[in-house]
Structure formats: C-alpha cells, structure tokens
Amino acid sequence: MRYDDITEAIGNTPLVRIDPAVHGLRTVDLYAKLEMLNPFGSVKDRAAWNMLRPGLDAAVAERAEVVELSSGNTAKALAALAGLHGLTFRSVTNRMRVPELRELLLLLGARIEELPGRSECLDPTDTDDPLTQFHRALAEDDSAHLHTDQYFNPRNTEAHATGTGPEIVKDLGCRAPDWFVACVGTAGSSSGVARVLREHDPNVGVLGLVAAKSDFIPGIRTIDEVNEVGLFDPATYDAIEAVTADEAIDGMVELNRRCGLLAGPTSGAAYRGAVRHLRALDGTRPERTTAVFIACDRVESYLGYVRRRRPELLGRAPHRNSPATVTEAELAAVHAVDVEAARRWIEEERPLVIDLRGSHAYAALHIEGSLNLVDELFEQQVHGGLPFSRRQPVLLVCPVGEKSARFAALLTRMGHPDVRSLAGGVVAWRDAGAPLVRE
C-alpha cells in the first residue's frame, strides 16, 4: 500500500476475534478493534487528525503553536502531526503519570507544562478546575495557537462517527454488534461509535468503563472526572462500570500472552470490563451475542506502570554478587573503622577511598583524595567481579556507614582481603571536624 503521507494510514484498523477459549464466554463472539495499529499508536490518532485538520492551513500561515490538555495519546498524535506540518506542539497536563510517554513527547519535540497539584490548605481564591484554568490561560495568551480542545470539540466524536463506527459495522457484515465496550477518557470514541451503531440498530448496548476512583488507569477518567468532560453524556451508555488498575493489568496480560495482542492497560481494562459484563448475559439469549471492545494503544509505554504496580510480572532473580544478598553474619564481620582510625589508616597506608554517594553530593564536599563510585554503578560493576586489585586496600564511605558496610561485606565475600567501612560515614567524619574539601 502506497501513501503520500502518514495521515492516510490513520484508520481502517483490523477487527480481531478473541479466542473463546481465552475469554471463556460460550455464546459470545468478542472482537477487539485494534486501534493500537494506527500509525502513532493509538485510537487518538483519528481524533487528533480530525480536530487539527480544519485549522491547519491558518496555523501554518501564522506559525501557530498547537496546544492541547493531554497527558497521553492525544498529545503523542498531535506532537507527530504538528511536526509533520512544521508546527510546534505544547502539551499541558494535569499530571504526566506515564514517564515513558513524557519522554516520548520530549523526543518528538513537544513542550510539556504541568498544572499545579491540589492545594493543602483550602484557598478560596483557587476555584477552577484544570480545564477551566487552561481555557482561561489560553484566552489570556496573545501568541498564535491552535487549541484542539479534545474534551469539548465535536470533531473528536465525529472522527469516530465517520471512521471507527462504520468500519466496525462493515467488518461485521453490515451488522452492528449487540454490545460495544469502550473506556471513557474524552468520551469521543465511545460517543461517536455508539451514535453510528445505534443508527444502524437502536438496540445496541453500550458499556462505558471508568477507572475505580482511587485508581489510575492511563487514558481513563474516574466516575467523577467524566462529568468534567463536555463530550460526556451519561445517556450514551446503557451501563457505566468501574474497572480497577489490577483488572486492567490482568486483562492486558491475557491479551499479551494469550491473544498475541500487544495492547496496553487501557485495552486490558476494556477487555476485562467487557468479559465481566457479558459473563452475566452469557447463555441468556437463544442466539449468539456479538461484542466489540476498543484496544486503544500498545503495551510498550507502560512497562514502568506495570513495574510499579505488579513488579512480579517483570521479575528476575536477584544477582549473586548483590549487596542485597549480604547476611547479618557477614555484616557483623565487616571491618568498620571510626573516623580517627580511618584518618590514621589513610595517612599510613594510603588505601583507595571510595565514596559511594551521588555525584552531586560528592562534588559539593568529600574526603580529599577519594574516588567517587556512585552506589548504583558500583553495584553493577561488582556483579561481574572485583573491580580492583586484591592488593589494594579499600576504605568504603557512604553517608552514615550502612551502605558501605554492606558493600564491604560483599567485597569480603568475593575475596578481597582488606576492605573496610567508615563507621558513621561522612556525617561522622564531618561531625568529628575532619576535613572535607570541595575541588
């Protein structure tokens, strides 16, 4: 397939059936609409392009900056689209909670502005929601900008009413599914698709999924946050149900490991939410039920999210030469020297003094003649073996003498004959009035 530019590759995504052996519903045909296969990686590509297009020529003429309140996929798509047309992009976010996405945006040349967090003391002069604050800030901003306004822009919904929805109907052989399931973020995809499906068959059921209130699932709003969205209309949905982050990750892993779909947690939430809802209906109708959910984006950006919430999914066995494996007995056997003894030892035998603190702290003040090997790097080095000669005596130094004792125990176990730890660390050194230098 040959295209003149990448925007032509937006849309026409596949509809893939989920193996019933995986979802376990006997009378349901469940399909995933693979929006993650859009060129910039998510369902937002459609809305971003549709919202940007009408103002594009004018924006290019006045070199306007594209701006949007987004912390995720819309920003990603807009950053790529803005760059494609020689424009800059600024993403204003309530909090960028997925670090990989933040870095990807920076890589794409976006500027990121993060709105302040909630105040601790109640301040009656601080009355506006982030969306309103953002709208006001834009109104005061004299520089040329093109605000795509995804939470209120009808072209967001329209992108799905003219694209996603009709594609589903066509791929199901000109039929609407019995159930359509989508996570609610801007409500664009769920409202747009629902509108088209209902025009085709008024009996289509629409399930909207929101995040459990204290949970965070990327791209999904909580039951309260959806009310701040201009495009959100509760009448669109036959049911609105909450999904937890754990369910989202479980669903994601099932899609990843059993279905060959490298979809992210939002897709996992849609899948899990769909199966949970449909299970109650399974076998209650004479005919088979068809259901479609949106697989909104890919898994790769969410490894940090998974690592924080479910580290066991990424688990690896601890390394043998790791300070974490040091035993109490090994720690007790460490040769710890107090400040006075350490100073004498340095004077007489010139041991290698290794300071394990961060490089900035080391640069600020350190023991003269010492060498800075930041603990994280040092730990990686000793994984492979002793990083210095056994004939070289070593004094390890850290802030209070705990990390250094641990490393001293490890190096001793690895066969070093004379490694010592500064008892009480640099703090004790300072408190004893011993000299620290800044070079």
Next chain:
Amino acid sequence: MGAPLFLEPRLEPPLRELLDDPGHLHDLVEALGSPLHLVLPEVVAANVAAFRAVYRRHRLGGRICFAHKANGSSALVRRLAATEAGLDAASVNELSHALGSGFAPERVVATGPKNPAFLWLAARAGATVHVDAPAELADLVRLVRAEGLPRARVLLRLSAFASDGGVHLLARRSRFGTPVGEVGELLDVVEREADAVELLGVAYHLDTTDLNEKALALESCVRVLDEARRRGLAPRVVDIGGGFGTSYLADGEQWERYTTELTQAVLGRRPPLTWRGHGYGLRNEGGTARGRLSLYPAHRPVAGPGYLDALLSTPAPTLGRTLADLLLEHLHDLWIEPGRALVDQAGLSLARVVDVRATEDGAHLVRLAMTAADVSLEEHGVLTDPLLVPRAGHGNGNGHGNGPAVGVYLVGDLCLEADLVTRRLVFLPRLPDRGDLVAFANTAGYCMDFRAHRAQLRPGARRVAVGRRDDGTRWWSLDEQYWPTTR
C-alpha cells in the same frame, strides 16, 4: 432526601475512649459552657515521636517544629516544650507564648509576615528567622546593628522553583518567599553582612499535596546550599515547611461515594445533599461539572508521617537520588513544620443542642450553642460527621439507632443566615434532643481558634486539656492552667 451518606471520622483510641464516656463530656460542658474545646497533650507528644521515626528510618537529622498557628492552646505548646520538638511561631504573640512555655529560643523559628516587634523579639531572643524577602533581611541586619544584638540566625525562604528541561512545572502563585532565581541577591547580603547574620540554610513551603512539586523545590534548595557553600558559607538546613496532611475519615469508600454523589447532585441527577444546593465549588454548566471541589481531601491513604516518608522516598527530579539520600549525602539536616499533622487526633470540640425544628423538605435544623466559626471544619473544607453525645440515661448516641438515621443541618446561633455549622445534610442515628451534645472529632488542627470571632459580643469557646493518669483515671485542666507537671 435519598439514602443516608456517612462520612465517619477516623477515631484513634484516645479520642474514642473520650467519646465512650459521655458523662465526663457532659460534666465538662455543664461546668465550662458550650462550645468547649478539648485538647489531648499526650497525643501530640506521640505524634512528634512518629515523625521522628521517619527521620530515623532515613537516617536523617534535623528539627521537627510545630506550626503554632494550627492551634493556640497553651497546653499543647507546653507539652511540646517537654519533647524534643521545635516550634514555628508566626506572630510576636506566638513567639512570646513559645518562650514563656519553655521553648529555648534556638528551638523556635519565626516565620511568616513580620512586623518590627516580631522581628525585634526574634532577633533579641535568638530565634531563627525565616527571611521572606531581601527587604526583610535588610531590616534584620539594620536591627542587629542598631540594637547591638547577637548575630541573627536565618533561613532564606524561597519560592517559584522552576524546572529545567522540557517539562515545565506550573506552580500556584505564592505571596511568600524570594523567587529562587533571585537568591543570589540574598546570598550577597548574607556574605557581606556576615557579622550580623548567620546563614543556617534555606526553606520553602508549598501549598500543594503534589510530591513532584515538592521534590523539585527540595532539589532546588540543595543546589542553593551548594552555591552558598561555594561562596564559603556553611549552611546545612533545608526546611521544607509543612503540608503533610491529615486523614480525617475512617473509610475511603464513604469519601468516594460522597464526593461522587455530590457531583451528581450538582448536576441535578439526584436530590441535593446541601443547604440550598451549595456545590462546594462545583457548578453545573450545561450538564458538565465545572469549578473545583473546594474540599480538603478528607480521606488520605498517605498522610502525616507517612506522607513525609513518601516524600523522602521520591527521587530528585534531576539528581536522581531519593530526596532522603540527597539530603543525607550532602550532609544536610531536614527541618519540618507540621501543623495539622502534628495535632492529628489531639482535639475534640463539643456543643450543646439548644433547638430542633423541622423544615418543609423533611430535614431538620439542629441549632447548637456555638457559631460556625467556633469549629471551622466547613471553612477549611473538612467534611466529617459530627457525633451525638446523649445526656445521661439516653443511651449511646452512636449505637442507639433503633429507627433510621435522620438527616439534619447543624446551625449556629448567630443572627445570620450563613451561620451554618454544616452546609451539608449530616446523618445522626436519631433526632437529637435539647441538652444533647454534638461532638466534632479531630479539630485541633486549624478548626478551634483559627477562625473564631467575637461577633455579637459572644465569649469565645473555652479550652481544656484532658488526659489519663497511669491508673487510668481521667484528669482535666483549664488550658491556661496546664503544665507538663499536671496529672
């Protein structure tokens, strides 16, 4: 009216045991009048220890200062004087109070806007001065010179921390502190006037619950101290202020259900929960909720010492280490100024029911012998359910729910429409009778005297300190009569 929605307060044993003794509470109000504030000095001492434990876990040293403005109680301040805590005084009277309560000057920091008297007493006594701006530093230097005072110890209060790199953190504008970009000017003065002022370190206080904003500020402070060291100064304190928060509610699900229903009520999708449809900052614009919920986040999974722990475990935005490691490795001390978090569970406020009447919509107005300002939970956006303390022989107010819960608005006795002790419908196990007491739990942080006034020539609420002896019997004392020798 809809099904009752509860926001049950979190009650740790000291407060719970007090509430389990209604006779004692009635005796106190009988003797001292309504409203009446109770403070629990021993709880505050335990809270200091809980913060210290976090320091110890991170191997950090430094001062834990009580932000006095949270509560004017003498008992609390005197009890704190008997612990290792320091004190953050924000006025000349708070400073005098601290000194007269047993705080040696070196344990006190003078913060906030300062008039000449406050600055003089701080400098004269030798308290540490939080310097808000270059002009204040100049005033202090002039004062020290003119009066021949000892060298004043200062912390420079900084603000407007800017992130570098591609991500720009927008912060709420603050009235206080010197923008960190202009700190060079302050350091110039400190260097030049070294015989008049001694730089202990730098400080910030950010009014935000967000850890990343605080991480950025703390890292910026470390860089400023670095610059100060480069200039040959020897500062070692980073004072991160307060804002550790308190969790007021026992049950997070109740809080979530309540706030969801509140949004629905504002959008007209359920009957109102509040007096005249008050939205607590939310408004309905064409079916979309706009505005910001002006409520204290009353259920917080992480608050107080736990919040400090989380903050110290947060990585510094550019230097990479955790904030605790960053401070420790730079050999800095951490000072904190918790107010609300340090008096968590250390207060209870009581008021007597003087009138009960029905409204047209089936709710009741329960008038209390107090004004809304005497327990300013609403003013501070803290929503927790009041507790009914029945008169002797009327059973237990909380378990005594033979019938369904009753929705009431608690109103004050000012001659003013807006004098609502609760702007929302609160549910009690039964309709109160005249003479019953209503108790507000956990009011020691900002909810006792911060907003109190004397309108209509009303006397202010009395305050008493309460506690238990080793044998379990109760003691109480007028707040001003309490000393740590009181048993």
